[in-house]
Amino acid sequence: QVQLMQSGPEVQKPGAAVKVSCKTSGYTFNIYGFNWVRQAPGQGLEWMGWISAFSGSTNYAQNFQDRITLTTNTSTNTAYMELRRLTSDDTAMYYCARASGTTSPGDLDYWGQGTLVTVSS
């Protein structure tokens, strides 16, 4: 069955960067893409960006354009999200979600369990 397993919780200081991983199994990795979505405490869902595991093409939300990088590793079937220049407003649960289809964002059909990122001095 399709599974997306994310890395563990992170605590980072303001100004630092965080890199979250999303290891997959149960399907052919490079014919799908990935979206990343975050959820601040008590808030709704916010779409951050998309990457094609086939081509490496990316598409980022305007809010994150200059400080986010999405990558994939087809050898380990893992997707990554790096967010730089963290502030307290970046404290949130971060989710990876598989993207069906070949264009951004696709249908987010299976999700990881989430990674809590806390930004605190």
Added chain:
Amino acid sequence: IQMTQSPSSLSASVGDRVTVTCRASQGINTYLNWYQQQPGRAPKLLIYEASNLHIGVPSRFSGGGSGTDFTLTISSLQPEDFATYYCLQTYSTRGSFGQGTRIEIK
């Protein structure tokens, strides 16, 4: 593209028929998905392309609409359906979610 859900929350009883609405700020054809999120859990896909049930989703869930106005209907609420529901437009290359609708037990 801005997505607006209504209501923001509602109270209902087991067995009730419930409808949630999502409105897009511009036409999005049928590029609209619905997700369910239970407290402390990741969202789950319920419906894609406005009206197609995802694998394993019970038939009491249904979706409709096209253009700018969409609905999610639960024909007979079950205890496990008390959760928050989000719409997501996938028409634009940059996705955007509605603010969510919380369904609570009356």
